[in-house]
Amino acid sequence: MTPAEKPPDGLREFAENLKAAPRHIYETAFRGGTPATDRTRSTFIFGNVFLHLHSVRVHRWTLRWSTTMGLGIMTTSAFLITLITGVMLMFYYKPFPEAAYDSMKDIHFVVPTGRFIRNIHRWAANVMVVAVILHMTRAFYTASYRKPREYNWLIGLGLLVVTLGLSFTGYLLPWDQLAYWAITIGSNIAQSPREVTDAIGITQWFDPGGIQKLLLLGSDVVGPEALIRFYLLHVMLLPLALAALMGVHFWRIRKDGGLARPADADARLGPPPAGTYPIFTEAPQRTYQLAAIVKGRTPAVNNGPENTVPSMPHLFYAELGVFMLTVLICLALALVSDAPLKELANPNVPENPAKAPWYFLGLQELVSFSAFMGGIGVPAIVLLGLGLIPYLDREKEGTGQWFGGPGGWPLVRRSIFVGLGSTLLVETLVIRFGWLREWFPHIPQLIITAINPATILTTVYALYSLWLIRRHHSTRAGAMGLFTCFLCGFLVLTIIGTYFRGPNWVFYWSPGDWPKH
């Protein structure tokens, strides 16, 4: 018999397949192969369900450090870290008042690495809040919210609100003194529309404040129902909302044509540095088309993706770098500073001073004049104003450039002086001389609700902004003035609330001057 006629050796083939199985598994998982050529770099992205949210090629402007400073990726990275550490903490945390506090003690002192994980969770949450605020600041000053990115700016605002909500609900879970009094103050801010409805005497019939508080607490006292509600919000509803909004946010970046860049970005970038491979430098005859999906014109024919580089490796390595930096920051902070855990919650003795997390201390400073205006009224006005910015500023000049638009950096610099000056002046006056209630003890509450540092500062900023619009004939100029003023106000109020307020919310130059108990 010749070898060709020999029946195949089933066992040998089986053994060979078995030997090759690991390689085959790898090859079927990563079908594109090593991302070494233009083609495999592309399949690396669109062949991977996790990566294909990215475009295959990315404009060189996007990769400049000063375009984004990596702040969006830093926010996302911090969220991923809180997600992972949060799930780990859930193995031990028990959401019932006294048990919650005991389980926090267990995590702190009994669970191996428990304290470290909690520290990372807490620091990543702080990093996320800082990064999301800076990211919004970046998007604003580079005028990146303009057409066609208006809607994504709104989604970003939603993400800011959900991020703050996650931080606040997380603050309450340890059920220590800090947590208990933060819930108490927070739920009473939710109830503060009563300040207005009481003053005009309609609370009996129309009580939105009472309903909000009841929905938050599920009872009229802070107890097990409130804790389980905040727990559910913190571990389920808000993370889901955040994930959904993040998906839309990222997807819209692609659909809106990548990151905003100046119209003359290509000219500014100049020729690519030698060794950057590969770059589309000439327009191909035809790039891609939408077939049989919609009636309409084929996009981007005869218009090549010039000046773009493959996302793999250029964009991914940059993102990976930011992610590693974020992890490093969180780990380093977690090693040097422990997350606080105060005494068990005591409903009869408030913390003195009872302070919210630092990013709410600016609001707490405003709340110390009028609960409704500081806690609900002015924040709502600010959010509304921020949301309207892209729909009022329909200009073109300066898109994608830092401090782009009429006025530019000199205008922002002047606005910093106006913002810091007016806020410091108003705060100095109220700290030195008090406010209406001290001067006229019988003044109607409605007047204080209408006229207090929160509303005065908002009015001053708004008038300054209107003056800028008139002077520069530009809504963008007004928006830059307003945004800068609000940032300065936030900064000043937060610093005063954090460092200069002591027991009974009295102003002290340093904690060393606090009265002894």
Add this chain to the structure above:
Amino acid sequence: MSTTTTPPPSRLDPEAVPRRDVLGLAAMASAAGACLLALVGMLRMPKAAVLSSPSKKFKAVLPENLAAGEAFVPPGRSVALFRDAAGVHAISTVCTHLGCIIKPNAEGFECPCHGSKFLGDGSVTRGPAPRALPWLKVSHTGGNWIVDEGAPVPPGTKVQA
């Protein structure tokens, strides 16, 4: 008689909505309406019919040597009790601003959270508190003082033993 000829529709013109689609949309709308109505009915769900709050009425034992104008806070309660010649009265020690527990002092009350100050009769003298502290119902039965934290009374109401 001339007939006007309409030009043939362009490939890029949108198609008219056929009748079947209209019926389909109507069916979807009514289904959505039914779901919405059911949802409105369930909106009451987050508010339980019975709230699990502790009893607001409690029995208080006043110290024998309580001086006029001196506040007595029963342990575990946020109420200050006073006794003078006109009788006994109770003032809530929950701040009307954001619900912190205020402390009685020589002049009246002081809030640790945002610095509100109140006189001995509960009226606000400084700080963000929007309203005076409510006076609470006190009754005397069987030698005991009963305070009801859920029942405000007009300021100045004092009860004799």
